[in-house]
Amino acid sequence: MSVERTLSIIKPDAVSKNVIGKIFSRFEEAGLKIVATKMLHLSKEQAEGFYAEHKERPFFNDLVAFMTSGPVVVSALEGENAIVKNRELMGATNPQDAAPGTIRAEFASTIDENAVHGSDSETSAAREVAYFFNNDEVCPRTR
Numbered sequence: 001m002s003v004e005r006t007l008s009i010i011k012p013d014a015v016s017k018n019v020i021g022k023i024f025s026r027f028e029e030a031g032l033k034i035v036a037t038k039m040l041h042l043s044k045e046q047a048e049g050f051y052a053e054h055k056e057r058p059f060f061n062d063l064v065a066f067m068t069s070g071p072v073v074v075s076a077l078e079g080e081n082a083i084v085k086n087r088e089l090m091g092a093t094n095p096q097d098a099a100p101g102t103i104r105a106e107f108a109s110t111i112d113e114n115a116v117h118g119s120d121s122e123t124s125a126a127r128e129v130a131y132f133f134n135n136d137e138v139c140p141r142t143r
């Protein structure tokens, strides 16, 4: 086990449902620390760049339209095994398949509007945290 950082996005559907605090509580209760956070309304360019790996996928345009449809909350989470831990808290991509008690089971309704994003590997976590935060915007806990 090692201390990792991962990027979380609370997507526009969850912001619209007013459950930012409930989702933050899931992270905190699981021992993940929020070491950077901000709300922003992604531009088309920002969303396309963030999801560039999915550029050729049939759902890409819908994904970009959804992610720019309202504000999101981007956060860097830090903790032991943060990347996998966050993915476990999120549940499966399709909320229909998400285990009971996970964020997507509780707050998401469809595969297209599925409440949260989480980095899926160390490589993507490093890229994604840097995509949204400068070094001086990340505040590791010293106490």
Ligand code: RTP
Residues within 6 Å of the ligand: 054, 059, 063, 092, 093, 111, 112, 113, 114, 116, 117, 118, 119, 120
């Ligand atoms: P995310 O990147 O948002 O954390 O989600 P994920 O890893 O669980 O899923 P990924 O395969 O990376 O897909 C990114 C987002 O695209 C939408 N999607 N739609 N209609 C579809 O078949 C489909 N597949 C994926 C979802 O919103 C997914 O979160």
Ligand code: MG
Residues within 6 Å of the ligand: 118, 120
């Ligand atoms: Mg993904």
